[in-house]
Amino acid sequence: xxxxxxxxxxxxxxxxxxxxxxxxxxxxxxxxxxxxxxxxxxxxxxxxxxxxxxxxxxxxxxxxxxxxxxxxxxxxxxxxxxxxxxxxxxxxxxxxxxxxxxxxxxxxxxxxxxxxxxxxxxxxxxxxxxxxxxxxxxxxxxxxxxxxxxxxxxxxxxxxxxxxxxxxxxxxxxxxxxxxxxxxxxxxxxxxxxxxxxxxxxxxxxxxxxxxxxxxxxxxxxxxxxxxxxxxxxxxxxxxxxxxxxxxxxxxxxx
Amino acid sequence: xxxxxxxxxxxxxxxxxxxxxxxxxxxxxxxxxxxxxxxxxxxxxxxxxxxxxxxxxxxxxxxxxxxxxxxxxxxxxxxxxxxxxxxxxxxxxxxxxxxxxxxxxxxxxxxxxxxxxxxxxxxxxxxxxxxxxxxxxxxxxxxxxxxxxxxxxxxxxxxxxxxxxxxxxxxxxxxxxxxxxxxxxxxxxxxxxxxxxxxxxxxxxxxxxxxxxxxxxxxxxxxxxxxxxxxxxxxxxxxxxxxxxxxxxxxxxxx
Amino acid sequence: xxxxxxxxxxxxxxxxxxxxxxxxxxxxxxxxxxxxxxxxxxxxxxxxxxxxxxxxxxxxxxxxxxxxxxxxxxxxxxxxxxxxxxxxxxxxxxxxxxxxxxxxxxxxxxxxxxxxxxxxxxxxxxxxxxxxxxxxxxxxxxxxxxxxxxxxxxxxxxxxxxxxxxxxxxxxxxxxxxxxxxxxxxxxxxxxxxxxxxxxxxxxxxxxxxxxxxxxxxxxxxxxxxxxxxxxxxxxxxxxxxxxxxxxxxxxxxx
Numbered sequence: 001x002x003x004x005x006x007x008x009x010x011x012x013x014x015x016x017x018x019x020x021x022x023x024x025x026x027x028x029x030x031x032x033x034x035x036x037x038x039x040x041x042x043x044x045x046x047x048x049x050x051x052x053x054x055x056x057x058x059x060x061x062x063x064x065x066x067x068x069x070x071x072x073x074x075x076x077x078x079x080x081x082x083x084x085x086x087x088x089x090x091x092x093x094x095x096x097x098x099x100x101x102x103x104x105x106x107x108x109x110x111x112x113x114x115x116x117x118x119x120x121x122x123x124x125x126x127x128x129x130x131x132x133x134x135x136x137x138x139x140x141x142x143x144x145x146x147x148x149x150x151x152x153x154x155x156x157x158x159x160x161x162x163x164x165x166x167x168x169x170x171x172x173x174x175x176x177x178x179x180x181x182x183x184x185x186x187x188x189x190x191x192x193x194x195x196x197x198x199x200x201x202x203x204x205x206x207x208x209x210x211x212x213x214x215x216x217x218x219x220x221x222x223x224x225x226x227x228x229x230x231x232x233x234x235x236x237x238x239x240x241x242x243x244x245x246x247x248x249x250x251x252x253x254x255x
Numbered sequence: 256x257x258x259x260x261x262x263x264x265x266x267x268x269x270x271x272x273x274x275x276x277x278x279x280x281x282x283x284x285x286x287x288x289x290x291x292x293x294x295x296x297x298x299x300x301x302x303x304x305x306x307x308x309x310x311x312x313x314x315x316x317x318x319x320x321x322x323x324x325x326x327x328x329x330x331x332x333x334x335x336x337x338x339x340x341x342x343x344x345x346x347x348x349x350x351x352x353x354x355x356x357x358x359x360x361x362x363x364x365x366x367x368x369x370x371x372x373x374x375x376x377x378x379x380x381x382x383x384x385x386x387x388x389x390x391x392x393x394x395x396x397x398x399x400x401x402x403x404x405x406x407x408x409x410x411x412x413x414x415x416x417x418x419x420x421x422x423x424x425x426x427x428x429x430x431x432x433x434x435x436x437x438x439x440x441x442x443x444x445x446x447x448x449x450x451x452x453x454x455x456x457x458x459x460x461x462x463x464x465x466x467x468x469x470x471x472x473x474x475x476x477x478x479x480x481x482x483x484x485x486x487x488x489x490x491x492x493x494x495x496x497x498x499x500x501x502x503x504x505x506x507x508x509x510x
Numbered sequence: 511x512x513x514x515x516x517x518x519x520x521x522x523x524x525x526x527x528x529x530x531x532x533x534x535x536x537x538x539x540x541x542x543x544x545x546x547x548x549x550x551x552x553x554x555x556x557x558x559x560x561x562x563x564x565x566x567x568x569x570x571x572x573x574x575x576x577x578x579x580x581x582x583x584x585x586x587x588x589x590x591x592x593x594x595x596x597x598x599x600x601x602x603x604x605x606x607x608x609x610x611x612x613x614x615x616x617x618x619x620x621x622x623x624x625x626x627x628x629x630x631x632x633x634x635x636x637x638x639x640x641x642x643x644x645x646x647x648x649x650x651x652x653x654x655x656x657x658x659x660x661x662x663x664x665x666x667x668x669x670x671x672x673x674x675x676x677x678x679x680x681x682x683x684x685x686x687x688x689x690x691x692x693x694x695x696x697x698x699x700x701x702x703x704x705x706x707x708x709x710x711x712x713x714x715x716x717x718x719x720x721x722x723x724x725x726x727x728x729x730x731x732x733x734x735x736x737x738x739x740x741x742x743x744x745x746x747x748x749x750x751x752x753x754x755x756x757x758x759x760x761x762x763x764x765x
Binding site: 282283284285286287288306307308309310311312313314315316335336338339340342343345352366367368 | 542743744
C-alpha cells in the first residue's frame with residue numbers, strides 16, 4: 001500500500017469486521033493461488049465460500065482449508081452442497097462432514113430445491129448448535145420471484161432461528177434473486193428490505209461490478225458484499241473508497 | 256475431495272477415458288499455472304490443446320510440454336497452427352515440428368482456410384501414420400453454415416481417413432460452427448449428427464457454461480466437451496454430476 | 511517458441527520498442543503471478559500500468575514494483591491515482607510518491623475530474639522534469655463526447671507540453687472514449703485523429719479482442735495497444751502476426 005495517505009477517503013471498518021464484509025467465492029483455486037490471493041488482498045477478505053459443490057470434486061480440499069484457516073480467514077461450503085445432502089436424506093452425513101473438516105461456518109439454503117420454510121429454519125437451529133450459520137434467501141430459479149414482504153418475512157424468521165448473516169441470493173453470473181434476468185438490481189425490493197432488516201445483517205451477492213457500485217452508492221462504503229471473484233477484491237476495495245471512476249464523484253462531492 | 260460420498264450421483268468414466276472427455280484449452284499458461292491446474296483438477300482433465308497458434312509465440316513452450324507429458328496428459332497444438340503451415344506450403348516442416356517436440360497427437364482443421372476435403376483427408380491419413388489425429392469440422396467463418404447432411408458426410412470421411420475423434424468447431428468465444436452468432440446451440444443440427452455419428456467420437460467445443468449444460472442434458476454426464484477454460488474444469492465437473500444449480504434438478508429427478 | 515519459422519509472417523518491432531507497444535494492465539497481480547506473466551509473455555510486454563488506484567490498496571506494492579523493475583519493464587500508476595491526489599490538492603504529495611517508489615513514468619489524465627486544459631498541460635510540463643509522461647485524452651464519462659477536431663487539438667497541446675505518448679481513453683471494460691457504449695469503435699474519429707497525429711505517438715486502449723483486431727487491421731501489426739489483460743498478451747501477439755482466425759486472412763492475402 002502507498003505510504004502516503006490521501007485525505008478524506010471514506011473510512012473502512014477493520015478486521016475482524018462485523019460489517020463492511022467482503023465474501024470471496026473460490027470455485028477451484030490451488031494452494032498457491034490462495035497464498036497469492038492472501039498476499040495481494042488478504043486485509044480486504046473477510047470470509048471465503050467454496051462455491052456451490054466445488055469442494056466435492058476438488059482433490060486438494062484439505063490442503064486448501066488449511067491455508068485459509070492458518071491465515072485466520074473463515075471458509076465455508078456453498079449452500080448447494082447442503083442441498084445435495086438434504087435432497088438425499090443425508091443431513092446427518094452433512095453434520096459429520098462439517099465436524100471432520102473442522103468447519104466453523106455453514107450455509108443453509110434452498111436455492112435449487114423446495115424446503116418448507118419451517119423445516120429450513122429447523123436446519124438453521126440445529127446447525128447453529130455446531131457452527132455459525134449463514135442462510136441464503138432467494139431462489140436460483142428465474143421463475144420464482146418473491147414479493148418484498150415475503151423476503152422480509154423469510155429473513156426475519158431465519159434471523160430468529162439463529163442465522164448470523166443472511167445472504168441475498170444471485171447466481172454466480174448475477175442474474176436471478178435480487179437481480180432481474182438482465183442483471184439489473186431490483187431496486188424497490190432492496191429499498192423495502194432495508195426498512196425492516198438491519199443492513200449489517202445482509203450480505204448482498206454482487207459478482208458484477210455494476211452491482212457492487214450500486215450497493216456501495218445505496219448502502220455505503222461498508223456494505224456487506226458477496227460472491228466476489230478473487231481477482232476482483234482489489235478493484236472492489238477501490239470502488240468502496242471512491243477511488244475508481246465508477247464511484248469517484250459519488251464520494252468526492254463530500255470532500 | 257470430500258471423503259463422504261453422496262448417494263445416487265451420476266457415474267463418471269475414469270482415466271484413461273475413451274468418452275466423457277474434458278479437453279482444456281491452454282492459451283498461455285505458465286509452468287506454475289499448469290502445475291496448479293493439475294493439482295486442482297488433474298483427475299478431470301483428459302487432453303489439453305495449446306490454443307490455435309499460441310505455441311508459436313510462447314517462450315516457455317518446451318518446459319510447458321514437459322509438465323503435461325510428465326503428468327501423463329496428452330497435449331496438442333491447435334488446428335490453426337496446422338493451417339498456418341499448410342497455407343505456406345510448409346506441411347513437411349509441420350511434420351518435423353511434431354517429431355521434434357515429441358507430440359503424440361495433432362489436429363487437422365480447415366477453419367480459417369479452404370482445403371478441398373479430399374486433400375484434408377489426405378493430411379489426416381498421412382499424419383495418422385505419425386500421431387493420433389483429431390480433426391475439426393466446421394468453419395470459424397460465421398457466413399459458412401453447413402447443412403446437417405454435409406456435416407455428417409464430412410465427419411464420416413474424416414473418421415474413415417483415420418481421425419480418432421472429431422471436434423465440432425466453435426471459436427474460443429463460442430459463437431460460430433455449431434452455435435448461432437448469439438451463442439445459442441443449433442439444436443436440429445446436433446440431433447441429426449447424433450443419429451449418424453457415434454456420440455463418443457465427437458468432442459463438442461463448449462467454452463460457455465450454458466453450452467456445457469445443454470450438451471450434458473442432451474447427451475449425458477459423459478459427453479465429450481472441449482475448449483474448456485482452465486478455471487472452468489472444476490465447475491464443469493459439478494455440472495456433469497448434477498451438483499450445480501443448472502443441472503441439479505435434471506439429475507435429481509432420477510433419484 | 512517454436513524453433514521452426516513460418517514464412518511471411520509480419521515483422522514485429524523488437525524491445526525496447528518505440529512503437530508496436532503492448533501496454534498491460536495489472537489490477538492486482540501477486541509477485542508470483544508477475545513472474546509467471548514474464549515467463550509466459552515477457553518479450554511481448556513493453557510497459558505495465560497498475561490500473562487506476564489499485565496501487566493504493568495493494569499490500570505487496572513495493573515487492574511488485576521490484577519484480578517489474580528487475581525485469582526491465584517500465585511500470586506506472588494509473589491516471590486515476592494522479593486525479594485522486596489533484597482533486598485533494600495533493601500534487602506535491604504525488605510528486606514525492608513518484609520519487610519514493612523510484613517511478614520512471616507517470617500518467618496525467620482527467621478522466622474522472624474536470625481540469626482546465628492549460629492546467630493539465632502544466633502538470634504534464636512539471637512532471638516531465640521528473641519522469642517520462644504518458645497523458646490520457648478522453649473522459650470516462652459516457653456523456654462527454656468530444657468532436658474529432660477537439661481530440662486533435664488536445665492531443666497536440668499535450669505532446670507540446672512534453673507527453674511521450676498519448677493514451678486514447680476507454681474504461682477497463684472498453685465502452686467509453688474512443689468506443690460507443692456498445693463497445694464499437696468510433697471509426698470516423700480514429701481516422702481523423704490519424705490524419706493529424708503521428709500514429710506511433712498514440713496508445714489505443716483496446717481491452718477487448720474485437721477492438722484489438724480492428725486497430726491491427728487499420729494501423730498494422732505494430733500499432734500501440736493498451737489496457738491488455740495479462741492473460742491476453744499471448745493471444746494478442748498471435749493476432750498481430752496474422753496467426754489467429756480473426757486476422758488470418760487479413761495478412762494471408764499479402765503472402
